[in-house]
Amino acid sequence: MKLIRQFGIILAITFAGEVLKGLLPLPIPVSIYGLLLMLVLLITGILPLEAVQDAGKFLIEIMPVLFVPAAVGLLDSWPSLQAVLLPVSVITVVTTIFVMAVSGLVTQTVIRRERKPK
Structure with a gap:
C-alpha cells in the first residue's frame, strides 16, 4: 500500500507538470516541469523524501527495463x-x-x- 501511495504522489506531480506545460508557453518538455516541481517540493520540505523514496528506489532498480x-x-x-x-x-x-x-x-x-x- 505504501508503494502505491508513493507512486500516486509521483504521478500527481507528473500530472502537475502536464498542467504547467499547458499553462506556460515555453519550449520545455513535460518531464522537465515534473522534475523541477519535484525538486522544489523536496528542497522546500513540502514533500518529505520519505514520501517518495521507496518508489524512487524501485524505479531506479528497473531503469534498464525502461x-x-x-x-x-x-x-x-x-x-x-x-x-x-x-x-x-x-x-x-x-x-x-x-x-x-x-x-x-x-x-x-x-x-x-x-x-x-x-
Missing part, C-alpha cells in the same frame, strides 16, 4: 540511422566523456568543500 522500448524504436528506425551512424556515434562518445569529466570535477569540488573545516 530503455527497452527506446531501443526497439531505434531498431525500427535502423534504415534511417545507417546514413548518420558515424556522426551520431562520435557525438555520443564525445558528449559521454564530457559529461563524465564535468560530473567528476563537480563531485570532487563538492567533496573538497565538505572536507574544509568550518
